[in-house]
Structure formats: structure tokens, C-alpha cells
Amino acid sequence: MRHLTVFDLDGTLVDTPRAIVETFTAAFGALGVTAPEAAAVRATIGLPLQRAFGGLLGVSPDDESVTEGVRHYQRLFREIILPRAPELCFPGVVEGLDELRALGVRLAVATSKFHASAEALLRSAGLRDRFELVVGxxxxxxxxxxxxxxRLVLRTLGVAAERAVMVGDTVHDIHMAHAAGMRSIAVTYGVQSPVELAAAAPTWFAGTFGEVVTLIGTNLHNAPEELAG
Structure with missing residues (x-):
């Protein structure tokens, strides 16, 4: 059975955190509400939009203001982020994904973005055709x-969890991997610091996308029990 690598999107494949902060700030302006500090917005990256807006606004995720904020965000996302997508890919991502595919690794994305937004960002960045599946x-x-x-990715692609690796830049990615039975690579060039990521106990750390590719390629044929350390 072929191996599978599942990637987070924001902060892992595409350097969108700064643009996300800009988009949130503009969305709060459209709501007529004072925008939170950039650090507070960055702390929500990796969460679904409803939870992010709810937390930042201090209301329930099903509050009307959250629905309106999400609507503004999605409009502004198309205006602010999508046009810049091609230049936002992290160094080595395009070449690294192609190298993994050449090694026979299957590729998927599991993101906290809505599916349509993830598809649009991947297409704009020129990455979509490298992935078999995108789950929003x-x-x-x-x-x-x-x-x-x-689990949806694993089930849809018919891959056993022990043959899959999750790559992400937040503890949300690492916790999901643990709970789904997958190994994990925490990338330290995204949103969260190595100290924050270490608390989630990822299988490996990578400081660049090139290191991600090397880790996967080096350990591709090792038995899962050999990869615990």
C-alpha cells in the first residue's frame, strides 16, 4: 500500500498568516467593530472561521455577528489573499510536493478553511493538481x-492510519493526527513556535519544507513501530 501525507494549508503550504490578519482586520472594519490585536488574530489561525470570529468577538459561534463577519471575511479573502497566492507558497513547496509524488507518496489536504476557499487558494497558488483530496x-x-x-481523508483514499503522516504548523494539526492514529510532522516556520508545538508531542519537527520532504523520504519504508521516536 502506498504512503499518504496529509497537509494543513495556511502556515504549512502557503504563507498566509499575515494576509489572514489583514483580512480579519478588514472584516472587523466592515462590521464597524474595533479590530483585535494582530497576535490575537494569529492565535485563531487553524480554527474554523466561526470559532475564530466567535472567540474574537466574545460571542457564540452561532451569533448573527459571527455569520456577518464570516461573510465579510470570505469576500475580502477573494480580494486580498487570492490575488497574492502564487507568491505566498513557502520556499520549496512546489518542488517538494513534486518530489514526494515522484516517490509514490499520495498527497491530501485537511484544513480548517471552508472547502471552497481551500480549493480556490490551492488553485490560485498553482498547487491543486498535486493533491488527490482536499477536506475543509x-x-x-x-x-x-x-x-x-x-479519518475522512483516510477512509476516502483507503489508506491505513499507520501509513499516513500529518504535516501542520499548529497543535490542532498534531492533536488531530494523534487522535486519528497518524504520525505527524510539526513545521516550525508557520504560526506556532517550537515550544508551543512541542506540547502536542509531534513525531518529528521540520524547520523548512525541504526538511519535511527529507523526513518523509527517509522514513518512508520504515515500520511504524520504528518511527515512535
């Missing part, structure tokens, strides 16, 4: 860190 937060009942997204 609106395609599951319980998004990350719950394992449902990971």
Missing part, C-alpha cells in the same frame, strides 16, 4: 483538532 472544515461535523477530518 465545512465537510465534517467536528473540525480539527477532532480526528474526523483525518
Amino acid at each position: 472544515a465545512d465537510q465534517v461535523t467536528h473540525p480539527k483538532p477532532h480526528p474526523e477530518s483525518g
